[in-house]
Amino acid sequence: MSRFMTIRSLFVAFLFSMAAVFWACSDDDSSVEFRVEREVSDISTLLQCAKGADSGAYCFMVRFRYPDDTESLDSIYLWVGNDVLDDTSKSVGDKEKSKATDRFAYPSKTEELFDTIDVTPYIQDYVEERESLMVALYCDYSGGRPGTVQRIYLYFGDKLAPSDINISDSTWTTGALLEWTRPTDQTNHYKPNELSGPILGYNIRIYSENKNEDLRKLKVKLESPDGIDSTGETLYLRHKGYHSNVDSVFLQSKEHGDSRKNELFLAIPDGKGYNNDNPDSNIFRLTIEGLKAETEYKIGYSTWDTCGNYTGVDRSDMRAWLTINTTDSVAPLMPTKIFTMKDTLYPEMARLDSNNRLLIFWSQSVDPYKREHDIEVDTVLSIPDTCLVDLCYEKVEMYRVEYWDRYTEQWVISSDVDTLDRYTKFYKPSGDTMKVSATGKFISDTIRYVAPGDTLVLRIIAIDESGYWSVPLIDTIAVSPGAIANEIECPEGFVAVKASDTNYFCMERMEHQNDSGEFMTNVLHSEALATCEAISASGFKVSLCNERDWELVCLSGGTLAYGVVQDDTVETAEFLFKYCNVATNDSASAANPAKRSSRCMNPMGIRDLPGQYQEWVRGRSEDTIAVVKGGSYRVMSGLESGEFGRETQALCTNRYFPYFTRLAYTTDSVYLYREGTRVDTVYTADTSRTLYKVLTKKDFKDTLQFFDIQDSSGNSVGTDYVPYAEYKQGGDEWLETISNGMKYVPDHIEVVFLTGERVAYRGASNYYRSSSIGFRCCAYKEQNEE
Template structure:
């Protein structure tokens, strides 16, 4: 050990004079950093590792200049050397707790002093913490170094973290606040441990109007433990948390007439911060019964389990706390008419842009402050010159746009936006027949200008009739009267050239070929979708449709594909916005691979967003669709995908316009030709084509075959033969008519012949079954070609 304790030390007069010159009230004193101890730190453990009692040691680096270092003075507490002084006087030196003598022969750079014995008397006096001051004495009469300090912490004297209250949600007569449980460090020497118990929170709500009485406003508190709307479980009204040296409690506060505009609440907690589940740290407070258009503040202070509180000053002056304002109680004013960009080919009808978007405009809504406002509404909102902005009215928060679903017979909100809520910030002015961006708020004659806002409706089909309902919503959550208007969308250029039958839309596959296609998959006279039909039945159903000037047939594969591609602009036959994930939208909007057959069959559940540029719906999903193959000898082809989940198949590939499916049944593979056996050692290899490079073991011909298959003539309900099928003869004989009905799947299986064959041991996709294949996931749509 480099130091020893000196119980008595005689001072030379020059040395006394030196310290007298270092008094606090002496100006101009220079302190040399190389004459002071550095890097002070507290070691709470005992020197003897087996000693578990409370020990306090201070480790420090010796001053850089060690020559003439006579002693290092140490003081405990602040009664002799306070926590701000840089120098000490001779009187203070005489009252030091100890002096550590430096051994000039030592070579150590740092050392540790054990203060456990000296600290004990302060622990007995119930101190929370203690200052330890160090000052280096030199015998060379030179300038001293500054006093250095370290603090010993015995108890929890650390404040919990301050409560951060985000901007609240406010309305006419109330507000909602949210905050997270505070963290609390209970041990100064363990800064990473922040889960100390929070006793609770003092909340103060203040009204700027001193005449407003907050005593009985409604308070609903939601805590991690539950909800309290009465103040009898998780909070107390007219109360606050207090503490003394040894206790923390909730005390009631006066409700005097002079403080009726202040409400104090004590919110109870009792838990520490939960680092594993953040939802268990959240608090929410809703207050109701405030005055409209008034100013308030809120302050929240956290208290830990020993009485330390954060944010003391935020409760002492409530008017300086976080401000929030309630809103007015008057609904916004809304115009009664929509404006659109007209199509010159079809006057009075709205024109779509190249991506099937419909631009709409309406006169800007405003939010008056008083019920008897002078603002009038018609096709535009008229604001008199006497009604000044901010004094008489304000802007609205946003608009809600809905459309009426005539099939479901209900209003449905558009659940998308072109931009964010700021899209209503740009204003327009109507000049003749054109909407121009406006930079003025008043006209040249000084009267209020009729300004318009805009939005864009997406996924609109040519010829649509859209009933829109637009309501303005102010900052209070009040809705205006609804602007309800009907928009008739132009059917487009193709409709001007080709008048299609009802339920069909005009389409084009090139500049010269135009025809009509059913908007949805085929429906019967009752409006029900037709599915689970044979390819031949689909052909017959379309050919039975009568339309003057058109020849109606099942759509041809190439025509279906080109309409789906829309000139190469679409890969799946569906308009896709850049902001929407393509695959996700197809699955969500087009009911692809969901196994939801009910939604496919119910037109009211179809999504308007599953559409192509010409208004043809549901090409990639809902049902697969029979088409006429590209050549006469092509077996029946299905296009698109469906609601059905096809195990092991790529759903996105199935949805491509260019994809073609051949429905089939799996059957046993067989041959009626010769079978060749080749020996390779002890193994015999069976092949179905001669291999001259190998040594032949044996050839099996029809007379050697042991297997037999029963073939059937497959007939439809009318007795027409539509194909051939087969099954193992043994299964047919064993199962009988009941088994045959299962195989037939509603068709008629007439046994035709038994063939002796050689079964190859494999299963094959029997495409001949497409002629009599039907599925609940396959429908069709018809095309009408001009005669």
């Protein structure tokens, strides 16, 4: 039996005093008094193997709390399975004890409250034939009434259904596209983070309220991770569906005679688990052709794992089914060009406003009633005088404005799909700008959080009342780099910024990434500095950003406290949490540019100054050269994770000096002053008090071992120290636990006086590294020597 560190005897006494005797009744134990303080409690299972044991297919340990009353506790009996005790037994006799799986003597001198039993050897004969197994524990005393039998159940089988799928759909006149992502499946009750269990397949049911509509021969094409099937011969099956009974899951034929012609059953086998390494390999697309125009259909769907567990709407409750509606037969019309406000410094480019917003304009779309409408499509829509609204065409229902995300490589909605109430203002060209006009043909929208110098690929789709999408208007917009870029031409990969009216330089838009596109974190300050200085840029000196420069860019002239153009409709703490990943403990989002939000950006286009990673900078003096700026995804020690903590952590003006906590010591004289029976220890002389004793170095009893800290290249980067006794007792293996990946080389031993306090050892900043600290480089224009 292995031990766990627990609360000491004081807590035992408290619990014992609070325990109460109660009456426990059962069919065979009625009127028997059991004592609650004489039974184990807080039973839980650990899905792990005992230390030093061979790991089996199923490793289980049972953790429990000893009874509060252990004065005459003799032993603890264990039964695995219900062959001897059933799930209602409260007491045991000699017969049941003789058939116990095992018995453990109580270690009477232990001060610990909790213990564990490795039940792995006892369960191996059960795991293949059972889905769960009872484990019972009973405390045997040498005298007096015992407590009741206590139980816990181990689960082996998969009784956990897959996660539900979210089907997205798009429709047209005669068909629909259904798309979903392979769900995750947790197969083990004790491994909630392992979600890649195999998915057996999917049931899809297409249904029409019109009993006379025949859906049995709809044209169906499936695009799955395993290929494309348009016949139903390889990747999907018609008139089939997954079904389960008590102990198995199987494919079942579905009735498809004339009485059921208004529905089509499809079974789609899968057989694979969710692929975390390649999310795109989890996507399924089902194209259905042959539907009627402007008609409503119901889609039922369910997901099955290999054990017969399923999620979805496999039964007949159509209220939970997906509803789709096909469109009319004429799509809306869209122009071919997006117009913007031009920049005076860069006339061929679009300008942003002071809050990094881009105004776009396009000729309004219309929805013709018939194909022969005579409306001409160009950069604008030219509508003949004979083609009148509500006679020849009507206005579209809504617009969808999207941009192409180069990180995720997909279209992202920039402006929510909305009604035409969003587009009530009309514009017409006036010189080099657009002005509101009742007779204008253009409408406008705003793309927010755009960086200067960006190139945007935008897509606008008009959607009519029936849901029919227009051919998309796709256009590329080159955004002006702005006035700052007009002052300094930066090397590739850097963005023009300014710290003052005269201080222009270049900064990396995001934290520094290596050649593979991974953010460089967990590096020393010296390693970050060397990485930046190794970048070659003609006419520039590249280095870590100066602390003051970093801070002034973050403040953007003093107008921003956190280095972001903040949305006024969102509270500051919520904005920093949601868009900048401040104090979320979400390291995965910090590491993946595709998961970051472009909203965490200042007006110069610099991203993620608060949140994601803290950043090494060059300090203001030689003794503070290793300084960290910005917040990070970590919840900082000493700061609450709520509003105050996030805002405090993310301020542009914050500066941090990484440190380790070490024992405080002195090598100077120590003064002892007696005050009655108490002796006060101080470290400076006090003539107003009665001196008891002075300790000098010859009287000191404490010893510290000092180390020279070296990086992977053998370069010395600082010193550290630990109590000599701890070092000698733990040796090199113990030293590795505090080395943080550095090499600790013993240097010298020093006799000191330990003050009994712990202090922040600032000398550690030179050899401190953390997975939450990165850096970004800055490029400074080299001054021409006269």
